[in-house]
Amino acid sequence: MGKEISTVGGVADVVVVGGGLIGLAVAWRLAADGMQVTVCDPTPGTQTSSVAAGMLAPITEVEFGEDDLLALNLASVAAWPAFAEELEAVAGVPAGLHRTGTLSVAYDTDDAAALRRLADYQRRLGLDVEELTGRETRKREPLLAAGISAGVWVPGDHSVDNRQAVAALLRAVEKVGVNLVREHVARVLVSGTTAVGVQLDNGDTITSSQIVAAAGPWSAQLGGIPDELRPPVRPVKGEILRLRVPEAYRPALTHTVRATARGFGVYLVPRPGGELVVGATTSELGYDTRVLAGGVFSLLRDARTVLPITDELELVESVAGLRPATPDNAPILGPSGIDGLLWATGHYRNGVLLTPITADLIAESIRTGGVPKLIEPFLADRFAHRVPDNGEQTPKVAR
């Protein structure tokens, strides 16, 4: 872990608010450039970053009309191998990248029609997808259910063991001299229209002319930000399971499998050590992270529909996390409207995927003081037209 400081009046070149994957990766990149970086997080790497499944699936999960996001996602998948290699060289532990390709599979014929519709769209976008019959699909993954009716092979979608990535980043930030302050940031300190530091819950302040806010689903609650500049980030709950494949059955799957089973979506992400991650539910229930029986039930129901041997796997963990969602599902990156404060938040379902590109773009922004071209579609001010309308205020922070 990083050096602990608790001195009143700390100073840093850059303060990063939030020690999830995004915050840690930004801090690592900046400190590697020679800056004095402080990361503030009471429990780094334990929230959304640790709950996620770690799919790098921009092609499999593409949605109609999200072209800008697709471009950013593809750029970040392309950046992952070099990012992982550099991270491993510094940290000396695996970064968790698992290059498997992804199989999208359909259970019944209605699911197959939906899958074909998506494959058509993916082809129109020029993405590399290969349609398979049910039998061809099962040749690639023989333990899939006999009833699988169709598949699509997506060679460019992979996965990352996000917990390994968090552990590697925690090692890396320590190696490059990042200060890790295990405290919650109460507010950004703003003088006029310029950020000058942060104040922690314990009252201490850290002076800095560059703040990166990477507080994920808590970003809208960060103190010190005027209402009209608050990022429209809301928590979207997801439940997820971790199963263990007994030795005798390994590997139950060799590729990430994304399935639609009787209209319900489920994904299964195999890890080299025999872990199989099954996700994920979606609900808008505020900061609720209880695991509900119905969530576990629906995930297991759908998992065993597409992979009957699920019955024989050990249920190791069920957990719920919060995705930092924005109105258009795309992240909020770069200038905040307050000089010296940059957003690196709102990554919704793509935080693990977007970690390398976010770190590089934010580091570049700070190095150059400019706005990198790739960031332009993701600036916070794209939501500005939405703000005061019909007398409704932007979200007030409830604390």
Place this chain on the structure above:
Amino acid sequence: MSDDTLVIAGREYTSRLVMGTGGAPSLEVLEEALVASGTQLTTVALRRLDPGQQGSVLDVLRKHDIAVLPNTAGCFTAGEAVLTARLAREALQTDLIKLEVVADDHTLLPDPVELLDAAETLAADGFTVLAYTNDDPILARRLEQVGCAAVMPLGSPIGSGLGIRNPHNISMIVEAAQVPIVLDAGIGTASDAALAMELGCDAVLLATAVTRAERPALMAAAMRDAVVAGRNARLAGRIPRRYHAAQASSPLEGRADL
């Protein structure tokens, strides 16, 4: 047509398109679609939503002055549905409830026995009940008898996009009803919505057909127009069908008699 309004339990709506929110890829896409649809009433699943959460779909509805119609999606018994409706009334300060009691989570078809029980309980408890039901004319009649403010028969199963599978049943329900009839579920495209209105339904409720379209806002606008077109056609009075001979309005000889 400004005086042709939909009235449900004393509330008046100029739009006859009720929207659902399920299946939208993002909040922004949903907002654009709701605005394009012109809806004034939109249903949300209380179980999937924290009314206190800022920035949720409820904020979008408030921003555009769209009334919230909480629903009991995900309930399988009358008991659950009644509990959920009471939670919704407390959380959202409305006595409106779209009552859904489904038989299983695969077909999502209504369970008629549980539905009738829940409708009776909620109506007696002062709720304005809009009941999602099968396209069974007798069940529709019974729902009206126990006090439902509107009856909402399906065209086909939720999310199926199969359109109106039994138009004759929908006509029978419409002809017998003293309360508004809202065609709920099964709409796949604009002509389905127009047909519902031509059959005499007072409104159409749909979600998936819009939220899962490639361009949701464009499909929402199509649905808005289809509902208006179908309503106007119903009011205009269609010509009778002639199955055995053509009778052109323009005579084959001479001029039209103007």
